[in-house]
Amino acid sequence: MNNLNSVLVEGNLVRNPEAKALETGSQVCRFSVASNRYYLQDQERQAEVSFFDVEVWNKLAEQCAKSLEKGRGVRVVGRLKQDRWVDNEGKSHSRVKIVGEHVEFKPKLNKTPSGEAPEIPADESIPTF
Numbered sequence: 001m002n003n004l005n006s007v008l009v010e011g012n013l014v015r016n017p018e019a020k021a022l023e024t025g026s027q028v029c030r031f032s033v034a035s036n037r038y039y040l041q042d043q044e045r046q047a048e049v050s051f052f053d054v055e056v057w058n059k060l061a062e063q064c065a066k067s068l069e070k071g072r073g074v075r076v077v078g079r080l081k082q083d084r085w086v087d088n089e090g091k092s093h094s095r096v097k098i099v100g101e102h103v104e105f106k107p108k109l110n111k112t113p114s115g116e117a118p119e120i121p122a123d124e125s126i127p128t129f
Contacts (some may be wrong), residue, residue: 073106
């Protein structure tokens with residue numbers, strides 16, 4: 001029996017996605033998502049940003065490559081996968097990524113005349129820890 005391995009992350013793309021077709025005919029698309037967390041500490045608003053690497057495959061990869069761009073909001077549902085490798089110098093490395101199984105695209109924001117995305121007001125219901 002498999003153990004539970006499920007993740008949901010929501011945020012904005014850090015850069016444009018990278019897509020490619022493999023020799024096997026499979027499609028893969030990789031992108032990074034920045035997810036913001038806001039909280040109050042000693043009555044001061046604090047911000048914490050986490051960055052997540054996401055990989056999607058085949059039809060979902062094709063759709064993500066067509067529809068996503070830097071700054072666009074997404075909600076990704078998937079699983080965590082750990083890659084492990086040894087470099088040429090014999091040093092072990094590992095990296096955890098999200099393998100996306102479902103991606104929701106948030107609406108594109110209209111840019112201001114200066115080309116910048118408009119500022120979105122912060123949610124006032126911030127939990128206190």
